[in-house]
Amino acid sequence: MVIRDFEPKDVDAVVAILKANQQYNQEEIDGPEAMLRVRACDAAEFIVAEEDGRVVGMARGVYDGSRALLHIISVAPPYQRRGIGKALLCEIAKRFQARGAHDLAVTVPGEVGFWQRYGFRTTTRIMLIHPIEKVCDL
Ligand SMILES: CC(C)(COP(=O)(O)OP(=O)(O)OC[C@H]1O[C@@H](n2cnc3c(N)ncnc32)[C@H](O)[C@@H]1OP(=O)(O)O)[C@@H](O)C(=O)NCCC(=O)NCCS
Numbered sequence: 001m002v003i004r005d006f007e008p009k010d011v012d013a014v015v016a017i018l019k020a021n022q023q024y025n026q027e028e029i030d031g032p033e034a035m036l037r038v039r040a041c042d043a044a045e046f047i048v049a050e051e052d053g054r055v056v057g058m059a060r061g062v063y064d065g066s067r068a069l070l071h072i073i074s075v076a077p078p079y080q081r082r083g084i085g086k087a088l089l090c091e092i093a094k095r096f097q098a099r100g101a102h103d104l105a106v107t108v109p110g111e112v113g114f115w116q117r118y119g120f121r122t123t124t125r126i127m128l129i130h131p132i133e134k135v136c137d138l
Pocket residue numbers: 021023071072073074075076079080081082083084085086087108109110111112113114117
């Protein structure tokens with residue numbers, strides 16, 4: 001297994017993984033253009049896992065200088081339970097730690113058992129508004 005930075009050529013494979021895991025919800029947030037913006041964002045880490053030259057998993061998150069926040073880890077269903085999720089989580093945690101992070105949160109845990117296995121515990125629940133324009137209208 002190889003873990004490396006996301007590259008533009010990975011877009012289709014990452015979209016397919018997210019769709020297979022029902023994590024492809026909004027084009028403007030999860031779609032190809034958003035992926036390219038995340039890649040260009042200095043605060044973000046966006047990595048993929050490759051098996052035999054094929055992209056089979058991804059993780060992405062952000063460090064704002066104080067807190068590290070993971071948004072998604074996703075492994076293609078046929079490749080799950082082979083240690084790929086663990087490898088992605090470990091690599092992104094190391095990267096945030098190297099930037100200065102002391103803790104790591106995940107916004108939408110999905111498979112709670114996975115996070116519990118690696119020591120995550122449920123704390124406050126996040127609240128969300130979409131679309132963002134509504135904030136000033138309400
Ligand atoms: C959750 C997910 C990222 C885990 O990736 P993975 O590659 O399958 O996990 P790993 O093989 O690295 O798992 C390592 C350990 O974590 C634990 N684990 C993994 N998935 C688990 C689950 N669904 N429930 C409970 N524990 C789990 C197990 O202890 C596992 O070790 P084992 O297989 O020897 O028992 C993957 O299943 C996935 O993409 N799920 C769908 C999307 C999702 O919910 N993502 C998380 C929210 S962003």
